[in-house]
Amino acid sequence: MTNAGTSRRRSIGAQRNPESQQAILKAAEAILMEDGLAGFSIEAVARRAHAGKPTIYRWWPSRAALLLDVYHHQKHVERVPDTGSLETDIIAFLTALFGYWRDGNAGAIFRSVIAEAQTDVKATDALRAYVLDRFSQSAEFVRRAQARGEAADWVSPELAIELLAGFAWNRLLTSRLDDNPEELQRLARQISLGLKG
Amino acid sequence: MTNAGTSRRRSIGAQRNPESQQAILKAAEAILMEDGLAGFSIEAVARRAHAGKPTIYRWWPSRAALLLDVYHHQKHVERVPDTGSLETDIIAFLTALFGYWRDGNAGAIFRSVIAEAQTDVKATDALRAYVLDRFSQSAEFVRRAQARGEAADWVSPELAIELLAGFAWNRLLTSRLDDNPEELQRLARQISLGLKG
Incomplete structure (x- = not known):
């Protein structure tokens, strides 16, 4: 999948070498698995990946940015849902997100990044961009x-997703990720039909 | 403004003495004002209020619980909106919340409680209850x-608020509280009319 010969110039001016980038991400994943969040630092990742700290910092400006990349890489199972209906897409979106956060360490990783983003401006920037x-x-x-005519043209798709994501964040951050299909159904209906019903 | 006799928290079985409760809250507020979040501890509050730490802990089981009470007390300006229309109530609700978080230290307090709730179970419990x-x-x-017939009977008012609050949390936690009345209007419309429009 990687071909270092074709590596292109990126914004910062640093060459992202795909192989060492992958090696760093793999090292970061391994450290998270073995030592948990407490053991996760740029220093530990650099040591394990046989990479220099400046190399890592050139690509990931903060621990939070690297954590988010690991988090997102693990999340490759999650795709944009396509069940053919807006209401069931909403349910699928939330069900997948809650499941992903509940199983494994993804929820804990994301919670820790959000927490860090409340005191560290670099982490806030990384989280916001993400x-x-x-x-x-x-x-x-x-x-x-919208293309199917199931949602109005004046609707902002991004705002709709932000509402869903905000709801999910609130559940995550207050440890309320229990499955409640009936509730998610009602929520999806409220969002797609609106409060007027 | 305050009437401790109507205090909401009765569960633990402890009798809240309204006067010392107020003294503790006032001390907590003063410490926040003068020393900021970094200087805020149960110990510092106890010293300033001439109260025993066990007294404070009996009423507020964690630093987060006390912070949330101070936060909520400051928030007496915020009321449940009543503009006569659901759509403008939604806008008023979010505008007041964003303004409250932006001005003064309320946003910073709430962010710190949310951050603490990601590592401290007592803080999670306090935040969830709140x-x-x-x-x-x-x-x-x-x-x-709903009573006016503006919202359907099957709609869950709590879920509707949770969506709004989740949206607001997400903005707060990623430092995006800028006023954008046009966006809030669109959001309120999406929520009240639904994505179908």
Whole structure:
């Protein structure tokens, strides 16, 4: 999948070498698995990946940015849902997100990044960039609903996703990720039909 | 403004002495004002209020619980909106919340409690209890909309508030509280009319 010969110039001016980038991400994942969040530091990742700290910092400006990349890489199972209906897409989106956060360490990783973002401006920047990118990706299923005529043209797909994500964050951050299909159904209905019903 | 006799917290079985409760809250507020979050501890509050630490802990089981009470007390300006229309109530709710978080130290206090709740189970419990209580209070304006026939009977007022609050949390936690009245209007419309429009 990687071909270092074709590596392109990126914004900062640093060459991201795909192989060492992958090696760093793999090292970061391994450290998270073995030592947990407490053992996760740029220093530990550098040691394990046989990379220099400056190399890591050139690509990931903060521990939070690297954590978010690991978090997102693990999340490759999650795709933008496409069940053919807006209401069931909403349910699928939330069910997948809750499940992902509950199983394994993804929920704990994301919670720790959010916590760090409340005191560390670099972490806030990394988190904000990450969520804005995710919102615009996930908004795809609302755009599809618009194309099908299931959602009005004046609706903002990004705002719709932000509402869903905000709801999910609140559940995560207050440890309320229990499955409640009936509740998610009602929520999806409230969002797609609106409060007027 | 305060009437400790109507204090909401009766569960633990401890009798809250209204006067010393007020003294503790006032001391906590003063410490926050003067020393900021870093200087805020149960110990510092006890010293300033001439109260025993066990007394404080009996009423507020964690630093987070006391912080949330101070936060909520400061928030007496915020009321459940009643503009006569669901859509403008939603806008008023979010505008007041964003303004409250932006001005003064309320946003910083709330962010720090949320951060603490990601590593400290007592803080999680305090935060969860607080938000569930708030959701059910704020849901009042959606219930009124139901009574007016502006919202459907099958709608859950609490879920509607949770969506709004989640959206607001996400903005707060990623430092995106800028005023954007046009965006809030669109959001309120999406929520009240639904994505179908």
